[in-house]
Each structure stands twice: as structure tokens, then as C-alpha cells.
Amino acid sequence: MSNTPILGVIGGSGLYAISSLKDIETLEMNTPFGKPSAPLVVGTLNEKRVAFLARHGIGHTINPTEVNYRANIYAMKMLGVPQIVSISACGSLREDYAPGQIVIPDQVFDFTRRNRLQSFFGDGLVVHVGTANPYCEDLTARVYQAVSQTGVITHAGGTLITVEGPRFSTKAESNLFRSWGMSIIGMTACPEVFLAREAEICYVTLAHVTDYDVWRTSTEPVSVEMVVQTLNNNTHAAQQALENLVGLLPEKRNCGCGDALKDTIITNPGLIQSETRRKVRLLVDKYLPS
Numbered sequence: 256m257s258n259t260p261i262l263g264v265i266g267g268s269g270l271y272a273i274s275s276l277k278d279i280e281t282l283e284m285n286t287p288f289g290k291p292s293a294p295l296v297v298g299t300l301n302e303k304r305v306a307f308l309a310r311h312g313i314g315h316t317i318n319p320t321e322v323n324y325r326a327n328i329y330a331m332k333m334l335g336v337p338q339i340v341s342i343s344a345c346g347s348l349r350e351d352y353a354p355g356q357i358v359i360p361d362q363v364f365d366f367t368r369r370n371r372l373q374s375f376f377g378d379g380l381v382v383h384v385g386t387a388n389p390y391c392e393d394l395t396a397r398v399y400q401a402v403s404q405t406g407v408i409t410h411a412g413g414t415l416i417t418v419e420g421p422r423f424s425t426k427a428e429s430n431l432f433r434s435w436g437m438s439i440i441g442m443t444a445c446p447e448v449f450l451a452r453e454a455e456i457c458y459v460t461l462a463h464v465t466d467y468d469v470w471r472t473s474t475e476p477v478s479v480e481m482v483v484q485t486l487n488n489n490t491h492a493a494q495q496a497l498e499n500l501v502g503l504l505p506e507k508r509n510c511g512c513g514d515a516l517k518d519t520i521i522t523n524p525g526l527i528q529s530e531t532r533r534k535v536r537l538l539v540d541k542y543l544p545s
């Protein structure tokens with residue numbers, strides 16, 4: 256078996272480890288963008304190597320604004336991970352997406368405010384990556400199949416709005432997001448999904464619906480207790496879905512994610528500083544003259 260992980264899993268609130276991983280290696284990593292949220296844990300799941308990372312750190316010490324999203328995605332890239340599933344706790348902005356169910360969104364809306372670092376590039380290297388369809392459609396189909404097999408009610412599609420947090424929304428905000436057609440709400444999808452695209456890694460969010468946010472008059476407003484309680488009832492389903500998913504992953508990707516940076520570099524290669532290039536070598540070397 257190759258030691259290169261076939262799948263990366265970024266676990267969010269309530270998912271700090273994959274209990275069924277075997278033959279584990281724990282890797283303290285460093286990247287040109289700093290340290291990831293926690294050591295990466297590589298282990299075997301259903302006969303395939305999988306890399307796991309706890310987004311908020313062990314013991315949940317890092318809030319959504321403070322997560323070093325660039326280091327987390329770059330660390331996955333350094334391991335050679337071709338596809339990532341993000342597990343995320345989300346509020347529902349629709350009546351028919353109920354707590355306890357799972358949503359696989361197909362769009363995101365970035366409503367973050369605190370200037371989260373959105374790109375690996377800059378410093379004299381200008382890159383404009385396409386994000387019209389931010390989620391990998393091939394991986395989405397497989398994740399949907401894997402989750403459906405668990406028996407949990409699963410919804411394909413919907414727009415995930417990312418708010419800055421760490422506070423939950425006001426009723427005015429929640430109702431506005433509903434009027435905009437948003438389906439679910441979280442605090443971490445952006446910029447993670449965009450950085451995965453720049454790293455040419457397929458990316459999908461598996462969203463656990465944990466609450467109805469604050470808009471629904473007949474329901475208590477979201478609280479941490481509510482989120483944790485719903486997640487605790489659902490952790491087993493997420494782990495089972497991951498086990499199913501590794502059995503459904505292709506040996507070779509057939510989507511376009513692996514070439515996402517093709518024709519996106521607009522800077523004259525002769526003007527790129529060697530220090531800048533060195534930092535993102537893993538991402539751009541195949542597109543630049545040596």
C-alpha cells in the first residue's frame with residue numbers, strides 16, 4: 256500500500272479524531288505559511304491511507320478567525336493529499352434542512368470580515384484561480400453516496416455562507432441571509448475551500464446540521480450546547496461515511512481540480528522573486544520555466 260494518503264479529512268467542531276484509523280503516524284509539520292492547527296495524523300481506514308487534521312486544534316483552542324487555513328491546506332499538499340473532505344457543524348437557514356441531517360453544499364458565499372488570508376500567492380506573484388464551482392463535483396457525488404449509505408437524511412446542494420464569528424448571528428442577520436437564498440451557515444468554509452482550489456486539491460464540505468441558527472421563532476436560538484449535543488448524536492455517522500467514502504475513491508482523479516492553476520498565473524515569470532517562488536514551489540513549479 257502506498258503511504259501517500261488518498262484522502263485528507265479536516266475535522267471541525269466535534270470531530271477531533273477518526274477513531275477507526277489504524278497504523279497511525281503522528282506528524283508535527285511546519286509549512287512556509289506556519290504551523291497547522293495540530294499534528295497531522297496519518298492512518299489506515301478501510302485499507303487506504305488517510306490524513307486527519309483537527310481544524311480548531313486538539314481541545315478546540317483555535318477560533319474560526321484564528322485558524323491558519325493556509326498552513327492547514329499546505330500541510331495536506333506536502334503529504335500529497337489529492338482530495339479533502341471537510342467536516343463542519345452548520346446552522347440551517349431552511350425549514351427542510353433539519354438538525355441531525357447532513358448537507359453537501361454546492362456553493363459558498365464568503366461573508367467573512369476580518370481579512371482572513373485568502374491566497375497562497377501575492378508578494379509579486381499574481382494568480383487568479385477560478386472558483387465559480389468551488390466544490391469538486393466528482394468528489395461531491397462520491398461523498399453524497401457515502402453519506403447516504405449511513406441512512407442519515409442527506410441533502411445534495413445548497414449555499415453555505417461563512418460568517419466571521421466567533422459570535423452567532425443576530426435575528427436580523429439570519430433573516431437577511433435567508434432572504435439572500437443561503438441554505439446553511441458556518442464560520443470556516445471560507446477561505447479553506449478557496450485555498451484547496453489553489454492547491455489543486457479536490458474539496459467537499461460534509462455539513463452536519465446542528466441547529467436552526469436564530470431565525471426560527473418556534474425554536475431556541477443556537478447555542479454551543481445545542482451544537483455539541485446534535486454533533487454527539489451524529490459523530491458515528493460521519494466516521495461511517497468516511498469509511499464508506501475511501502472505498503468509493505478513484506485511484507486517479509478525472510475532474511479538473513488537479514489542473515486548477517493552469518493559465519491562472521498572470522505575472523511575467525522573469526519578474527517572480529526567488530523567495531516568493533520558493534514559498535509556493537510545490538504549487539507552481541509545474542507551470543513555470545525552471
Ligand SMILES: CSC[C@H]1O[C@H](OP(=O)(O)O)[C@H](O)[C@@H]1O
Nearest residue numbers: 267268319343344441442443482
Ligand atoms: C461550536 S459552534 C460554531 C463553530 O462550529 C463550526 O465549526 P466547524 O466549521 O469547524 O465545524 C462553525 O463553523 C464554528 O466554527
Ligand SMILES: Nc1ncnc2[nH]cnc12
Nearest residue numbers: 344345346440441468477
Ligand atoms: N448557527 C450557526 N452559525 C454559525 N456557525 C455555526 N456552526 C453551527 N451552527 C452555526
